[in-house]
Amino acid sequence: xxxxxxxxxxxxxxxxxxxxxxxxxxxxxxxxxxxxxxxxxxxxxxxxxxxxxxxxxxxxxxxxxxxxxxxxxxxxxxxxxxxxxxxxxxxxxxxxxxxxxxxxxxxxxxxxxxxxxxxxxxxxxxxxxxxxxxxxxxxxxxxxxxxxxxxxxxxxxxxxxxxxxxxxxxxxxxxxxxxxxxxxxxxxxxxxxxxxxxxxxxxxxxxxxxxxxxxxxxxxxxxxxxxxxxxxxxxxxxxxxxxxxxxxxxxxxxxxxxxxxxxxxxxxxxxxxxxxxxxxxxxxxxxxxxxxxxxxxxxxxxxxxxx
Amino acid sequence: xxxxxxxxxxxxxxxxxxxxxxxxxxxxxxxxxxxxxxxxxxxxxxxxxxxxxxxxxxxxxxxxxxxxxxxxxxxxxxxxxxxxxxxxxxxxxxxxxxxxxxxxxxxxxxxxxxxxxxxxxxxxxxxxxxxxxxxxxxxxxxxxxxxxxxxxxxxxxxxxxxxxxxxxxxxxxxxxxxxxxxxxxxxxxxxxxxxxxxxxxxxxxxxxxxxxxxxxxxxxxxxxxxxxxxxxxxxxxxxxxxxxxxxx
Numbered sequence: 001x002x003x004x005x006x007x008x009x010x011x012x013x014x015x016x017x018x019x020x021x022x023x024x025x026x027x028x029x030x031x032x033x034x035x036x037x038x039x040x041x042x043x044x045x046x047x048x049x050x051x052x053x054x055x056x057x058x059x060x061x062x063x064x065x066x067x068x069x070x071x072x073x074x075x076x077x078x079x080x081x082x083x084x085x086x087x088x089x090x091x092x093x094x095x096x097x098x099x100x101x102x103x104x105x106x107x108x109x110x111x112x113x114x115x116x117x118x119x120x121x122x123x124x125x126x127x128x129x130x131x132x133x134x135x136x137x138x139x140x141x142x143x144x145x146x147x148x149x150x151x152x153x154x155x156x157x158x159x160x161x162x163x164x165x166x167x168x169x170x171x172x173x174x175x176x177x178x179x180x181x182x183x184x185x186x187x188x189x190x191x192x193x194x195x196x197x198x199x200x201x202x203x204x205x206x207x208x209x210x211x212x213x214x215x216x217x218x219x220x221x222x223x224x225x226x227x228x229x230x231x232x233x234x235x236x237x238x239x240x241x242x243x244x245x246x247x248x249x250x251x252x253x254x255x256x257x258x259x260x261x262x263x264x265x266x267x268x269x270x271x272x273x274x275x276x277x278x279x280x281x282x283x284x285x286x287x288x289x290x291x292x293x294x295x296x297x298x299x300x301x302x303x304x305x306x307x
Numbered sequence: 308x309x310x311x312x313x314x315x316x317x318x319x320x321x322x323x324x325x326x327x328x329x330x331x332x333x334x335x336x337x338x339x340x341x342x343x344x345x346x347x348x349x350x351x352x353x354x355x356x357x358x359x360x361x362x363x364x365x366x367x368x369x370x371x372x373x374x375x376x377x378x379x380x381x382x383x384x385x386x387x388x389x390x391x392x393x394x395x396x397x398x399x400x401x402x403x404x405x406x407x408x409x410x411x412x413x414x415x416x417x418x419x420x421x422x423x424x425x426x427x428x429x430x431x432x433x434x435x436x437x438x439x440x441x442x443x444x445x446x447x448x449x450x451x452x453x454x455x456x457x458x459x460x461x462x463x464x465x466x467x468x469x470x471x472x473x474x475x476x477x478x479x480x481x482x483x484x485x486x487x488x489x490x491x492x493x494x495x496x497x498x499x500x501x502x503x504x505x506x507x508x509x510x511x512x513x514x515x516x517x518x519x520x521x522x523x524x525x526x527x528x529x530x531x532x533x534x535x536x537x538x539x540x541x542x543x544x545x546x547x548x549x550x551x552x553x554x555x
Contacts (some may be wrong), residue, residue: 054327088370100356145440176550181341201394201397203390203392203394204396204397205393206390206394207388207390207395207396208396209359209383210357210359210383210388210390210457211407211408211412211456211457212380212381212383212384212408212412213380213407213408213411213412214380217411221407221411222396222398225398226397226398229398269539295515302398302440302442303440303442303443304397304440304442304443305397305398305440305442
Protein backbone atom coordinates (compact mmCIF):
# COMPACT_ATOMS: atom_id res chain seq x y z
CA UNK A 1 0.00 0.00 0.00
CA UNK A 2 1.82 3.05 -1.21
CA UNK A 3 -0.35 5.47 0.74
CA UNK A 4 0.75 3.88 3.98
CA UNK A 5 4.38 3.55 3.04
CA UNK A 6 4.72 7.33 2.74
CA UNK A 7 4.32 7.67 6.50
CA UNK A 8 6.63 4.77 7.18
CA UNK A 9 10.34 4.69 7.82
CA UNK A 10 12.01 5.05 11.17
CA UNK A 11 14.71 7.54 12.03
CA UNK A 12 16.58 5.45 14.55
CA UNK A 13 16.92 1.78 13.88
CA UNK A 14 18.52 -0.58 16.34
CA UNK A 15 21.21 -2.58 14.61
CA UNK A 16 23.94 -4.95 15.71
CA UNK A 17 24.06 -8.49 16.98
CA UNK A 18 21.19 -9.75 19.06
CA UNK A 19 23.22 -11.06 21.99
CA UNK A 20 25.39 -7.97 22.31
CA UNK A 21 22.35 -5.73 22.10
CA UNK A 22 20.46 -7.57 24.82
CA UNK A 23 23.57 -7.61 27.01
CA UNK A 24 23.95 -3.84 26.59
CA UNK A 25 20.26 -3.23 27.32
CA UNK A 26 20.55 -5.55 30.33
CA UNK A 27 23.51 -3.69 31.85
CA UNK A 28 21.96 -0.28 31.12
CA UNK A 29 18.51 -0.99 32.57
CA UNK A 30 19.94 -3.24 35.28
CA UNK A 31 22.05 -0.41 36.66
CA UNK A 32 19.21 2.13 36.38
CA UNK A 33 16.71 -0.09 38.18
CA UNK A 34 19.14 -1.18 40.89
CA UNK A 35 20.15 2.46 41.50
CA UNK A 36 16.53 3.62 41.73
CA UNK A 37 15.54 0.85 44.12
CA UNK A 38 18.63 1.45 46.21
CA UNK A 39 17.93 5.17 46.44
CA UNK A 40 14.21 4.82 47.24
CA UNK A 41 14.27 1.92 49.68
CA UNK A 42 17.53 -0.08 49.68
CA UNK A 43 19.81 2.52 51.27
CA UNK A 44 17.33 3.08 54.08
CA UNK A 45 16.98 -0.63 54.81
CA UNK A 46 20.72 -1.26 54.66
CA UNK A 47 21.58 1.92 56.60
CA UNK A 48 23.84 3.10 53.77
CA UNK A 49 24.40 6.44 52.02
CA UNK A 50 21.67 6.84 49.36
CA UNK A 51 24.14 8.73 47.17
CA UNK A 52 26.61 5.82 46.98
CA UNK A 53 27.40 5.17 43.29
CA UNK A 54 27.38 1.33 43.71
CA UNK A 55 30.53 1.26 41.62
CA UNK A 56 34.19 0.88 42.78
CA UNK A 57 34.86 4.60 42.43
CA UNK A 58 37.67 4.54 45.03
CA UNK A 59 39.48 1.85 43.06
CA UNK A 60 39.14 4.00 39.93
CA UNK A 61 40.65 6.89 41.85
CA UNK A 62 43.65 4.81 43.05
CA UNK A 63 44.26 3.38 39.59
CA UNK A 64 44.00 6.83 38.04
CA UNK A 65 46.66 8.10 40.45
CA UNK A 66 48.90 5.04 39.89
CA UNK A 67 48.90 5.48 36.10
CA UNK A 68 48.74 9.25 36.19
CA UNK A 69 49.71 10.80 32.90
CA UNK A 70 49.11 7.66 30.82
CA UNK A 71 46.12 6.67 28.72
CA UNK A 72 45.07 4.04 31.23
CA UNK A 73 45.27 6.64 33.99
CA UNK A 74 43.10 8.93 31.87
CA UNK A 75 40.51 6.17 31.42
CA UNK A 76 40.25 5.53 35.16
CA UNK A 77 40.11 9.23 35.84
CA UNK A 78 37.16 9.39 33.44
CA UNK A 79 35.52 6.40 35.13
CA UNK A 80 35.92 8.00 38.55
CA UNK A 81 34.29 11.27 37.47
CA UNK A 82 31.52 9.42 35.65
CA UNK A 83 30.98 7.05 38.59
CA UNK A 84 30.73 9.93 41.02
CA UNK A 85 28.17 11.65 38.80
CA UNK A 86 26.05 8.57 38.09
CA UNK A 87 23.82 8.64 41.19
CA UNK A 88 22.67 12.18 40.42
CA UNK A 89 22.45 11.44 36.69
CA UNK A 90 20.33 8.33 37.26
CA UNK A 91 18.00 10.25 39.57
CA UNK A 92 17.64 12.81 36.78
CA UNK A 93 17.03 10.01 34.30
CA UNK A 94 13.95 8.97 36.29
CA UNK A 95 12.51 12.46 35.87
CA UNK A 96 13.43 12.48 32.17
CA UNK A 97 11.54 9.22 31.69
CA UNK A 98 8.52 10.44 33.66
CA UNK A 99 8.40 13.70 31.70
CA UNK A 100 8.61 11.84 28.39
CA UNK A 101 6.14 9.08 29.19
CA UNK A 102 3.52 11.41 30.67
CA UNK A 103 3.89 13.88 27.79
CA UNK A 104 3.55 11.09 25.21
CA UNK A 105 0.57 9.47 26.90
CA UNK A 106 -1.37 12.61 27.76
CA UNK A 107 -0.32 14.16 24.44
CA UNK A 108 -1.81 11.16 22.63
CA UNK A 109 -5.10 11.54 24.46
CA UNK A 110 -5.31 15.13 23.17
CA UNK A 111 -3.81 14.36 19.75
CA UNK A 112 -6.34 11.71 18.66
CA UNK A 113 -9.45 13.94 18.85
CA UNK A 114 -7.36 16.80 17.45
CA UNK A 115 -6.32 14.74 14.43
CA UNK A 116 -9.85 13.40 13.92
CA UNK A 117 -11.14 16.99 13.99
CA UNK A 118 -8.52 18.05 11.46
CA UNK A 119 -9.62 15.33 9.05
CA UNK A 120 -13.35 14.96 9.68
CA UNK A 121 -14.38 18.10 11.56
CA UNK A 122 -16.62 20.92 10.37
CA UNK A 123 -15.09 24.12 9.00
CA UNK A 124 -14.92 25.92 12.37
CA UNK A 125 -13.60 23.05 14.48
CA UNK A 126 -11.15 22.11 11.74
CA UNK A 127 -9.86 25.68 11.68
CA UNK A 128 -9.52 25.71 15.48
CA UNK A 129 -7.57 22.45 15.49
CA UNK A 130 -5.33 23.71 12.70
CA UNK A 131 -4.74 26.95 14.61
CA UNK A 132 -3.73 25.05 17.73
CA UNK A 133 -1.28 22.73 16.00
CA UNK A 134 0.26 25.48 13.89
CA UNK A 135 0.66 27.82 16.87
CA UNK A 136 2.36 25.12 18.94
CA UNK A 137 4.49 23.73 16.13
CA UNK A 138 5.37 27.18 14.87
CA UNK A 139 6.89 28.50 18.11
CA UNK A 140 10.00 27.25 19.95
CA UNK A 141 9.42 24.72 22.71
CA UNK A 142 11.80 26.63 24.96
CA UNK A 143 9.75 29.79 24.51
CA UNK A 144 6.60 27.82 25.38
CA UNK A 145 8.23 26.57 28.57
CA UNK A 146 9.34 30.12 29.48
CA UNK A 147 5.83 31.45 28.92
CA UNK A 148 4.37 28.77 31.16
CA UNK A 149 7.04 29.05 33.85
CA UNK A 150 7.92 32.74 33.95
CA UNK A 151 5.07 34.34 32.01
CA UNK A 152 2.12 32.77 33.77
CA UNK A 153 1.66 32.26 37.47
CA UNK A 154 1.29 28.53 36.83
CA UNK A 155 4.16 27.43 39.08
CA UNK A 156 2.92 29.60 41.95
CA UNK A 157 -0.53 28.03 41.64
CA UNK A 158 0.91 24.52 41.47
CA UNK A 159 3.08 25.13 44.53
CA UNK A 160 -0.06 25.75 46.61
CA UNK A 161 -1.38 22.26 45.88
CA UNK A 162 -0.76 19.99 48.88
CA UNK A 163 0.65 16.96 47.09
CA UNK A 164 3.10 18.75 44.77
CA UNK A 165 6.67 17.69 45.41
CA UNK A 166 5.58 14.96 47.85
CA UNK A 167 6.75 11.38 47.36
CA UNK A 168 6.61 10.49 43.68
CA UNK A 169 4.74 13.65 42.65
CA UNK A 170 7.24 15.96 40.95
CA UNK A 171 7.79 19.52 42.19
CA UNK A 172 6.06 22.47 40.54
CA UNK A 173 8.78 23.25 37.97
CA UNK A 174 8.65 19.67 36.72
CA UNK A 175 4.86 19.86 36.57
CA UNK A 176 5.06 23.05 34.51
CA UNK A 177 7.52 21.32 32.17
CA UNK A 178 5.17 18.34 31.97
CA UNK A 179 2.25 20.58 30.98
CA UNK A 180 4.45 22.29 28.39
CA UNK A 181 5.57 18.98 26.91
CA UNK A 182 2.01 17.62 26.87
CA UNK A 183 0.80 20.67 24.92
CA UNK A 184 3.77 20.64 22.58
CA UNK A 185 3.74 16.90 21.97
CA UNK A 186 -0.03 16.80 21.41
CA UNK A 187 0.40 19.14 18.43
CA UNK A 188 3.18 17.08 16.87
CA UNK A 189 1.44 13.77 17.56
CA UNK A 190 -1.75 15.19 16.03
CA UNK A 191 0.16 15.88 12.83
CA UNK A 192 1.56 12.35 12.68
CA UNK A 193 -1.86 10.86 13.35
CA UNK A 194 -3.59 13.19 10.88
CA UNK A 195 -1.39 12.04 8.03
CA UNK A 196 -1.88 8.42 9.11
CA UNK A 197 -5.67 8.81 9.18
CA UNK A 198 -5.59 10.32 5.71
CA UNK A 199 -3.80 7.26 4.40
CA UNK A 200 -6.77 5.05 5.32
CA UNK A 201 -8.50 4.21 2.04
CA UNK A 202 -11.73 6.07 1.31
CA UNK A 203 -13.45 2.78 0.46
CA UNK A 204 -13.08 1.70 4.10
CA UNK A 205 -15.21 4.65 5.22
CA UNK A 206 -17.72 4.13 2.44
CA UNK A 207 -18.11 0.50 3.44
CA UNK A 208 -18.57 1.43 7.10
CA UNK A 209 -21.25 3.95 6.22
CA UNK A 210 -22.92 1.52 3.82
CA UNK A 211 -23.26 -1.07 6.60
CA UNK A 212 -25.13 1.54 8.64
CA UNK A 213 -22.45 2.67 11.09
CA UNK A 214 -22.64 6.36 12.00
CA UNK A 215 -19.78 8.64 11.04
CA UNK A 216 -18.41 8.56 14.58
CA UNK A 217 -18.69 4.76 14.79
CA UNK A 218 -16.93 4.47 11.45
CA UNK A 219 -14.08 6.66 12.67
CA UNK A 220 -13.80 4.81 15.97
CA UNK A 221 -14.16 1.23 14.67
CA UNK A 222 -12.54 1.44 11.26
CA UNK A 223 -10.47 4.56 10.64
CA UNK A 224 -8.69 4.80 14.00
CA UNK A 225 -7.67 1.13 14.34
CA UNK A 226 -6.13 1.27 10.87
CA UNK A 227 -4.80 4.83 11.01
CA UNK A 228 -3.14 4.43 14.40
CA UNK A 229 -1.33 1.35 13.12
CA UNK A 230 -0.10 3.31 10.10
CA UNK A 231 0.94 6.05 12.50
CA UNK A 232 3.20 3.98 14.77
CA UNK A 233 6.50 4.65 12.91
CA UNK A 234 5.93 8.40 12.87
CA UNK A 235 4.71 8.30 16.42
CA UNK A 236 7.93 6.48 17.44
CA UNK A 237 9.89 9.41 16.04
CA UNK A 238 8.00 11.76 18.31
CA UNK A 239 8.91 9.58 21.30
CA UNK A 240 12.57 9.67 20.31
CA UNK A 241 12.50 13.44 19.83
CA UNK A 242 10.73 14.01 23.10
CA UNK A 243 13.28 12.03 25.12
CA UNK A 244 15.91 14.50 23.94
CA UNK A 245 13.73 17.63 23.93
CA UNK A 246 12.86 16.97 27.56
CA UNK A 247 16.37 18.31 28.33
CA UNK A 248 14.95 21.80 27.69
CA UNK A 249 13.22 21.46 31.06
CA UNK A 250 16.66 22.18 32.55
CA UNK A 251 16.17 25.82 31.58
CA UNK A 252 13.20 26.14 33.88
CA UNK A 253 15.15 24.54 36.77
CA UNK A 254 13.78 21.01 36.45
CA UNK A 255 16.44 18.59 37.82
CA UNK A 256 16.20 16.06 34.97
CA UNK A 257 19.15 14.23 33.41
CA UNK A 258 20.70 17.14 31.52
CA UNK A 259 20.34 19.60 34.41
CA UNK A 260 21.89 17.15 36.88
CA UNK A 261 24.97 16.48 34.77
CA UNK A 262 25.39 20.14 33.76
CA UNK A 263 25.25 21.24 37.40
CA UNK A 264 27.94 18.74 38.40
CA UNK A 265 30.12 19.84 35.48
CA UNK A 266 29.84 23.49 36.43
CA UNK A 267 31.16 22.47 39.86
CA UNK A 268 34.10 20.26 38.83
CA UNK A 269 34.64 21.61 35.29
CA UNK A 270 34.72 18.06 33.87
CA UNK A 271 32.30 19.01 31.09
CA UNK A 272 33.48 16.34 28.66
CA UNK A 273 33.01 13.47 31.10
CA UNK A 274 29.61 14.70 32.24
CA UNK A 275 28.34 15.28 28.71
CA UNK A 276 29.45 11.75 27.82
CA UNK A 277 27.53 10.40 30.81
CA UNK A 278 24.40 12.31 29.77
CA UNK A 279 24.90 11.36 26.12
CA UNK A 280 25.26 7.66 26.83
CA UNK A 281 22.13 7.63 28.99
CA UNK A 282 20.09 9.53 26.37
CA UNK A 283 21.34 7.12 23.72
CA UNK A 284 20.36 4.15 25.88
CA UNK A 285 16.88 5.59 26.37
CA UNK A 286 16.42 6.37 22.69
CA UNK A 287 17.60 2.95 21.51
CA UNK A 288 15.39 1.25 24.11
CA UNK A 289 12.43 3.35 23.03
CA UNK A 290 12.80 2.53 19.36
CA UNK A 291 13.37 -1.16 20.11
CA UNK A 292 10.21 -1.10 22.23
CA UNK A 293 8.21 0.64 19.51
CA UNK A 294 9.47 -1.89 16.97
CA UNK A 295 8.07 -4.58 19.26
CA UNK A 296 4.76 -2.79 19.62
CA UNK A 297 4.52 -2.41 15.86
CA UNK A 298 5.10 -6.13 15.37
CA UNK A 299 2.68 -6.98 18.12
CA UNK A 300 -0.26 -5.06 16.66
CA UNK A 301 0.57 -5.85 13.02
CA UNK A 302 -2.24 -7.31 10.93
CA UNK A 303 -1.54 -9.26 7.73
CA UNK A 304 -1.80 -7.01 4.69
CA UNK A 305 -2.30 -3.79 6.63
CA UNK A 306 0.26 -1.13 5.76
CA UNK A 307 2.54 -3.56 3.95
CA UNK B 308 -45.47 -5.08 -5.59
CA UNK B 309 -42.94 -2.29 -5.97
CA UNK B 310 -40.25 -2.22 -3.31
CA UNK B 311 -37.93 0.40 -4.76
CA UNK B 312 -39.01 3.27 -6.94
CA UNK B 313 -37.00 5.90 -8.77
CA UNK B 314 -39.11 8.97 -9.61
CA UNK B 315 -37.54 11.42 -12.06
CA UNK B 316 -34.12 11.23 -10.41
CA UNK B 317 -31.63 13.94 -11.42
CA UNK B 318 -28.07 14.11 -10.25
CA UNK B 319 -25.09 16.07 -11.49
CA UNK B 320 -21.47 16.66 -10.65
CA UNK B 321 -20.93 20.33 -11.46
CA UNK B 322 -22.02 20.91 -15.05
CA UNK B 323 -22.23 17.25 -15.93
CA UNK B 324 -25.62 15.63 -15.69
CA UNK B 325 -24.96 12.07 -14.46
CA UNK B 326 -28.59 11.01 -14.00
CA UNK B 327 -31.02 12.80 -16.26
CA UNK B 328 -34.51 11.93 -15.12
CA UNK B 329 -34.52 8.23 -14.22
CA UNK B 330 -37.89 6.66 -13.38
CA UNK B 331 -38.64 3.02 -12.82
CA UNK B 332 -39.70 0.60 -10.12
CA UNK B 333 -38.18 -2.63 -8.81
CA UNK B 334 -40.59 -5.30 -7.59
CA UNK B 335 -40.02 -7.16 -4.36
CA UNK B 336 -38.02 -10.30 -5.11
CA UNK B 337 -36.95 -9.07 -8.55
CA UNK B 338 -33.40 -9.19 -9.86
CA UNK B 339 -32.90 -5.95 -11.76
CA UNK B 340 -29.69 -5.92 -13.78
CA UNK B 341 -28.45 -2.53 -14.91
CA UNK B 342 -26.13 -2.36 -17.86
CA UNK B 343 -24.61 0.46 -19.81
CA UNK B 344 -21.32 1.92 -21.00
CA UNK B 345 -18.95 3.39 -18.44
CA UNK B 346 -20.01 6.87 -17.40
CA UNK B 347 -23.65 6.07 -18.07
CA UNK B 348 -24.56 6.66 -14.42
CA UNK B 349 -25.12 3.05 -13.30
CA UNK B 350 -22.91 3.17 -10.20
CA UNK B 351 -24.20 6.61 -9.26
CA UNK B 352 -27.74 5.30 -9.44
CA UNK B 353 -26.88 2.54 -6.94
CA UNK B 354 -25.09 4.94 -4.59
CA UNK B 355 -28.17 7.17 -4.53
CA UNK B 356 -30.29 4.35 -3.10
CA UNK B 357 -28.36 4.20 0.20
CA UNK B 358 -27.55 7.91 0.10
CA UNK B 359 -23.83 7.59 -0.41
CA UNK B 360 -24.64 10.16 -3.09
CA UNK B 361 -27.46 12.66 -2.76
CA UNK B 362 -29.75 13.42 -5.68
CA UNK B 363 -30.48 16.93 -6.97
CA UNK B 364 -34.17 16.46 -7.65
CA UNK B 365 -36.80 13.77 -7.92
CA UNK B 366 -37.33 11.09 -5.29
CA UNK B 367 -36.38 7.55 -4.42
CA UNK B 368 -38.89 5.54 -2.41
CA UNK B 369 -38.22 2.34 -0.54
CA UNK B 370 -41.31 0.41 0.53
CA UNK B 371 -43.46 3.45 -0.19
CA UNK B 372 -41.56 6.04 1.84
CA UNK B 373 -38.99 8.46 0.53
CA UNK B 374 -35.43 7.53 1.52
CA UNK B 375 -35.02 11.14 2.56
CA UNK B 376 -37.79 10.76 5.12
CA UNK B 377 -35.86 7.99 6.87
CA UNK B 378 -32.96 7.92 9.27
CA UNK B 379 -29.81 7.65 7.19
CA UNK B 380 -28.17 4.84 9.18
CA UNK B 381 -31.40 2.88 9.41
CA UNK B 382 -31.84 3.18 5.64
CA UNK B 383 -28.33 1.87 5.09
CA UNK B 384 -29.00 -1.10 7.32
CA UNK B 385 -32.02 -1.94 5.13
CA UNK B 386 -30.03 -1.55 1.92
CA UNK B 387 -27.08 -3.92 1.62
CA UNK B 388 -24.23 -2.95 -0.66
CA UNK B 389 -21.50 -4.98 -2.32
CA UNK B 390 -18.58 -3.09 -3.86
CA UNK B 391 -16.45 -3.62 -6.92
CA UNK B 392 -13.21 -3.58 -4.91
CA UNK B 393 -14.75 -5.39 -1.92
CA UNK B 394 -13.84 -2.74 0.68
CA UNK B 395 -13.57 -5.33 3.43
CA UNK B 396 -12.42 -3.77 6.70
CA UNK B 397 -8.71 -4.46 6.34
CA UNK B 398 -7.92 -4.71 10.06
CA UNK B 399 -10.66 -7.23 10.83
CA UNK B 400 -10.96 -10.94 10.16
CA UNK B 401 -13.68 -12.27 7.87
CA UNK B 402 -15.76 -13.05 10.95
CA UNK B 403 -15.20 -9.60 12.50
CA UNK B 404 -16.11 -7.95 9.19
CA UNK B 405 -19.54 -9.52 9.58
CA UNK B 406 -19.95 -9.10 13.35
CA UNK B 407 -19.04 -5.38 13.41
CA UNK B 408 -22.36 -4.31 11.88
CA UNK B 409 -24.30 -6.94 13.82
CA UNK B 410 -22.98 -5.60 17.09
CA UNK B 411 -22.80 -1.85 16.43
CA UNK B 412 -25.76 -1.40 14.09
CA UNK B 413 -28.17 -4.18 15.01
CA UNK B 414 -27.17 -4.25 18.67
CA UNK B 415 -26.47 -7.99 18.95
CA UNK B 416 -24.54 -9.33 21.93
CA UNK B 417 -21.12 -10.72 21.15
CA UNK B 418 -22.29 -14.34 21.26
CA UNK B 419 -25.36 -13.67 19.11
CA UNK B 420 -23.26 -11.76 16.59
CA UNK B 421 -20.67 -14.53 16.29
CA UNK B 422 -23.35 -17.21 15.88
CA UNK B 423 -25.20 -15.17 13.25
CA UNK B 424 -21.96 -14.30 11.42
CA UNK B 425 -21.02 -17.97 11.29
CA UNK B 426 -24.38 -18.69 9.62
CA UNK B 427 -23.79 -16.00 7.02
CA UNK B 428 -20.23 -17.12 6.32
CA UNK B 429 -21.46 -20.69 5.93
CA UNK B 430 -24.10 -19.47 3.49
CA UNK B 431 -21.35 -18.09 1.23
CA UNK B 432 -19.15 -21.14 1.85
CA UNK B 433 -16.45 -19.44 3.91
CA UNK B 434 -16.89 -20.82 7.40
CA UNK B 435 -13.34 -22.21 7.32
CA UNK B 436 -11.89 -18.79 6.49
CA UNK B 437 -13.67 -17.06 9.39
CA UNK B 438 -10.42 -16.21 11.16
CA UNK B 439 -8.55 -15.05 8.04
CA UNK B 440 -7.74 -11.41 7.38
CA UNK B 441 -8.80 -9.90 4.04
CA UNK B 442 -5.20 -9.90 2.78
CA UNK B 443 -5.14 -13.68 3.26
CA UNK B 444 -8.21 -14.27 1.08
CA UNK B 445 -8.54 -14.55 -2.70
CA UNK B 446 -10.59 -11.96 -4.57
CA UNK B 447 -13.55 -14.31 -4.86
CA UNK B 448 -13.42 -15.10 -1.15
CA UNK B 449 -13.19 -11.41 -0.29
CA UNK B 450 -16.25 -10.65 -2.36
CA UNK B 451 -18.18 -13.48 -0.72
CA UNK B 452 -17.28 -12.05 2.70
CA UNK B 453 -18.51 -8.71 1.36
CA UNK B 454 -21.83 -10.34 0.49
CA UNK B 455 -22.05 -12.04 3.90
CA UNK B 456 -21.32 -8.73 5.62
CA UNK B 457 -24.16 -7.03 3.73
CA UNK B 458 -26.59 -9.94 4.25
CA UNK B 459 -25.96 -9.93 7.99
CA UNK B 460 -27.66 -6.55 8.21
CA UNK B 461 -30.87 -8.35 7.14
CA UNK B 462 -31.47 -5.94 4.24
CA UNK B 463 -34.68 -5.58 2.24
CA UNK B 464 -32.69 -5.06 -0.94
CA UNK B 465 -29.14 -5.74 -2.05
CA UNK B 466 -27.11 -3.45 -4.31
CA UNK B 467 -24.25 -4.98 -6.28
CA UNK B 468 -21.83 -2.50 -7.85
CA UNK B 469 -19.90 -4.48 -10.48
CA UNK B 470 -19.24 -7.27 -7.98
CA UNK B 471 -17.12 -9.37 -10.35
CA UNK B 472 -15.25 -6.68 -12.29
CA UNK B 473 -12.15 -6.75 -10.08
CA UNK B 474 -11.92 -10.55 -10.09
CA UNK B 475 -9.70 -12.88 -12.05
CA UNK B 476 -11.89 -14.75 -14.57
CA UNK B 477 -11.60 -18.09 -12.76
CA UNK B 478 -12.94 -16.54 -9.54
CA UNK B 479 -16.06 -14.98 -11.08
CA UNK B 480 -18.01 -18.22 -10.91
CA UNK B 481 -17.99 -18.60 -7.12
CA UNK B 482 -19.33 -15.09 -6.62
CA UNK B 483 -21.97 -15.42 -9.34
CA UNK B 484 -23.16 -18.68 -7.85
CA UNK B 485 -23.66 -17.06 -4.44
CA UNK B 486 -25.61 -14.26 -6.10
CA UNK B 487 -27.74 -16.76 -7.98
CA UNK B 488 -28.56 -18.63 -4.75
CA UNK B 489 -29.56 -15.33 -3.23
CA UNK B 490 -31.86 -14.55 -6.16
CA UNK B 491 -33.49 -17.97 -5.82
CA UNK B 492 -34.15 -17.32 -2.14
CA UNK B 493 -36.18 -14.29 -3.20
CA UNK B 494 -33.83 -11.43 -2.34
CA UNK B 495 -34.55 -8.21 -4.17
CA UNK B 496 -31.40 -7.28 -6.04
CA UNK B 497 -30.22 -4.29 -8.02
CA UNK B 498 -27.12 -5.39 -9.90
CA UNK B 499 -24.73 -3.34 -12.02
CA UNK B 500 -22.66 -5.84 -13.95
CA UNK B 501 -20.98 -6.75 -17.22
CA UNK B 502 -21.44 -10.42 -16.39
CA UNK B 503 -23.78 -11.35 -19.23
CA UNK B 504 -24.09 -14.97 -18.16
CA UNK B 505 -25.63 -13.87 -14.88
CA UNK B 506 -27.81 -11.28 -16.66
CA UNK B 507 -29.22 -13.84 -19.09
CA UNK B 508 -29.85 -16.60 -16.60
CA UNK B 509 -30.94 -14.76 -13.46
CA UNK B 510 -32.15 -11.24 -14.25
CA UNK B 511 -35.91 -10.69 -14.05
CA UNK B 512 -35.33 -7.62 -16.16
CA UNK B 513 -32.52 -5.78 -17.85
CA UNK B 514 -32.23 -1.99 -17.74
CA UNK B 515 -29.99 -0.29 -20.26
CA UNK B 516 -28.69 3.13 -19.21
CA UNK B 517 -26.78 5.46 -21.48
CA UNK B 518 -25.74 9.03 -20.82
CA UNK B 519 -27.77 9.24 -17.62
CA UNK B 520 -31.01 8.17 -19.31
CA UNK B 521 -32.97 4.96 -19.28
CA UNK B 522 -32.81 3.80 -22.90
CA UNK B 523 -34.54 0.46 -22.76
CA UNK B 524 -35.91 -1.99 -20.24
CA UNK B 525 -37.23 -5.50 -20.58
CA UNK B 526 -36.72 -9.22 -19.99
CA UNK B 527 -33.18 -10.38 -20.83
CA UNK B 528 -34.19 -12.46 -23.86
CA UNK B 529 -36.00 -9.47 -25.35
CA UNK B 530 -33.00 -7.15 -24.99
CA UNK B 531 -30.56 -9.76 -26.19
CA UNK B 532 -32.63 -11.00 -29.15
CA UNK B 533 -34.92 -8.14 -30.21
CA UNK B 534 -33.73 -4.83 -28.78
CA UNK B 535 -35.89 -1.86 -29.71
CA UNK B 536 -32.99 0.53 -29.85
CA UNK B 537 -29.94 0.33 -32.04
CA UNK B 538 -27.67 1.42 -29.12
CA UNK B 539 -28.87 -1.42 -26.90
CA UNK B 540 -28.13 -4.03 -29.55
CA UNK B 541 -24.67 -2.67 -30.32
CA UNK B 542 -23.73 -2.46 -26.64
CA UNK B 543 -24.95 -5.96 -25.80
CA UNK B 544 -23.24 -7.52 -28.82
CA UNK B 545 -19.95 -5.90 -27.90
CA UNK B 546 -20.30 -6.94 -24.27
CA UNK B 547 -21.15 -10.52 -25.20
CA UNK B 548 -18.07 -10.71 -27.41
CA UNK B 549 -15.90 -9.41 -24.57
CA UNK B 550 -17.34 -11.31 -21.66
CA UNK B 551 -18.47 -14.44 -23.40
CA UNK B 552 -22.00 -14.56 -22.13
CA UNK B 553 -21.36 -18.14 -21.10
CA UNK B 554 -23.71 -19.42 -18.47
CA UNK B 555 -21.47 -20.16 -15.53
